[in-house]
Structures are given as C-alpha cells and as structure tokens.
Amino acid sequence: MVKTYLLIAGLVCGLGAQAASSQETAQASPQIEDNLLRPGDPFAGKMRYNLCANCHGIDAEGIESIGAPKLNGLNDWYLRHQLGAFMNNIRASNTDNRGAQMMRVMATTIPDEQAVEDLVAYLTSLPNTTDTDNTVEGDAEVGAALYQPCALCHGQQAEGDQNMGGPSLTGQDPWYLKLQLENFKSGLRGANPKDQAGARMMPMARVLVDEQAIDDVVAYIATLTPKVNDPAYQPE
Numbered sequence: 001m002v003k004t005y006l007l008i009a010g011l012v013c014g015l016g017a018q019a020a021s022s023q024e025t026a027q028a029s030p031q032i033e034d035n036l037l038r039p040g041d042p043f044a045g046k047m048r049y050n051l052c053a054n055c056h057g058i059d060a061e062g063i064e065s066i067g068a069p070k071l072n073g074l075n076d077w078y079l080r081h082q083l084g085a086f087m088n089n090i091r092a093s094n095t096d097n098r099g100a101q102m103m104r105v106m107a108t109t110i111p112d113e114q115a116v117e118d119l120v121a122y123l124t125s126l127p128n129t130t131d132t133d134n135t136v137e138g139d140a141e142v143g144a145a146l147y148q149p150c151a152l153c154h155g156q157q158a159e160g161d162q163n164m165g166g167p168s169l170t171g172q173d174p175w176y177l178k179l180q181l182e183n184f185k186s187g188l189r190g191a192n193p194k195d196q197a198g199a200r201m202m203p204m205a206r207v208l209v210d211e212q213a214i215d216d217v218v219a220y221i222a223t224l225t226p227k228v229n230d231p232a233y234q235p236e
C-alpha cells in the first residue's frame with residue numbers, strides 16, 4: 001500500500017509539473033486539484049470489473065477457452081502497465097494477435113487513469129486462485145536450469161522485479177505463460193518499436209529453443225509459490 005501511495009504521489013507531482021510547464025504564465029493553476037488521482041477505490045473497480053468478468057471470470061480466475069488470463073495474483077504495477085499498453089495501442093499493435101485485439105477493444109471502455117487505479121485496487125484485493133486443471137506438462141527439473149537467466153528480471157522465485165519490469169510469473173496460470181512465451185517468440189507480442197518492456201522480453205523467449213523447453217520452464221514456474229499479495233512476503 002505504501003508503495004501505491006508513493007507511486008500515486010509521484011504521478012501527481014508529474015502531472016503538476018506538466019500542467020505548470022504548459023502554462024505560458026508559469027503560474028500555478030488554481031484548477032490543479034482536478035488532476036489529482038485518488039487512491040484506487042476497490043468498490044468502483046468492482047463495478048467496472050463486471051464487464052471484464054465475461055472473459056476473465058467472476059473471481060478474475062481467467063478463462064482458458066477465451067484466452068483471457070487470470071488477473072488476481074498479479075503485481076499492481078504490472079496490471080497498470082498492461083492496461084496502459086492496451087489503451088495506448090502499444091501491446092496490441094499486431095493485428096494477427098487475436099487475443100490482444102480482443103483486449104484492445106475492451107480497453108477502450110476504460111475512460112481514464114482513475115478508472116485504471118480503481119480496477120487495480122479491486123483486482124489486487126482478490127484472493128489468488130490457482131488453476132486445478134493444468135494443461136501444460138513438462139520436466140520441472142530441466143525447467144529449473146532453463147529458468148536461471150529469467151531470474152534477472154523476474155526474481156529468483158519468479159516473484160517479479162519492478163525495476164526490471166519483469167512481472168511475477170507465479171500468480172499466472174501455466175497455459176497463459178506458455179501462450180505468451182510463444183507470442184513473444186513469434187513476434188505477435190513485443191515487436192512494436194514503442195514497446196520497450198516487450199523488447200526486453202522478446203530475445204529471452206527465443207532462448208527457449210522449442211515447445212519442450214517452453215513446457216519445461218513453465219512446469220518449473222508452476223512449482224513456485226505465489227508471493228504477490230502475500231503480506232508476509234518481503235522482497236530481498
């Protein structure tokens with residue numbers, strides 16, 4: 001929570017600076033309060049989430065047949081970043097990526113940053129569900145070795161590393177991890193020149209030489225315990 005407030009404070013200062021510098025007179029705008037973001041309101045987020053639930057599930061557990069991922073158990077900063085990337089057409093620029101196109105259209109229903117904050121507050125308040133019907137089979141021991149270079153950006157326990165932009169992978173279901181690794185590898189995701197985070201991930205997906213390697217690394221990640229939203233967890 002402290003982090004969230006700091007981030008919002010940072011955003012607000014940024015907005016303030018922008019507004020001030022755009023004023024020719026360089027005087028502080030009396031309307032500046034209108035630009036302030038309130039901390040996300042989980043209740044407002046829940047109302048807004050009703051639409052999203054059609055694809056992402058009532059508990060944000062994800063629906064594999066639609067290709068819509070689980071949204072509980074993800075980092076708040078990652079949710080914010082992804083919603084921004086869809087809203088600004090950074091993530092879904094490849095028209096062959098049908099899942100991303102679906103989501104891009106949905107993102108147009110999110111009116112502003114406050115709505116994003118509300119959605120993030122709601123999603124991060126939900127319990128982390130785990131897929132009982134894992135459709136990815138691989139060798140977790142081989143996967144553990146394959147995972148080593150990934151730890152640089154995703155953390156030793158795949159808990160996520162905000163500085164590197166690598167999200168927690170433990171809170172996500174195996175089928176979606178596999179799909180996204182394939183998408184990064186083929187360039188369906190991450191190839192937009194404006195997508196700096198995607199550009200960092202794309203070459204890493206290519207290190208996984210074939211489907212077996214993808215299955216193995218995903219099988220290993222599935223053995224790690226989700227840490228996001230666990231109040232007892234303190235990153236090192």
Ligand code: HEC
Pocket residue numbers: 048049051052053054055056066067068069071074079082083098099100102103106107109110119189
């Ligand atoms: C019509 C179905 C549909 C609806 C409705 C929908 N989404 Fe999605 N969403 C998807 C699909 C499919 C993906 C996966 C995109 C991909 O494969 O790149 C996705 C991806 C996402 C992601 C990225 C997660 C990640 O880890 O990569 C977020 C965040 C998200 N959706 C949030 C929302 C929110 C919030 C709403 C409601 C405003 C919403 N979605 C409504 C289908 C939908």
Ligand code: HEC
Pocket residue numbers: 081146147149150151152153154164165166167169172176177178180181197198200201204205207208217
């Ligand atoms: C140089 C840093 C870096 C390394 C190393 C790295 N990643 Fe990533 N990864 C990222 C970033 C940044 C993103 C988020 C991309 C975005 O914001 O769209 C990401 C996203 C992902 C996603 C998508 C998650 C989601 O919810 O949509 C998966 C899956 C993934 N990485 C797996 C791996 C695996 C497996 C490895 C090792 C083979 C790896 N990554 C190595 C930086 C890295």
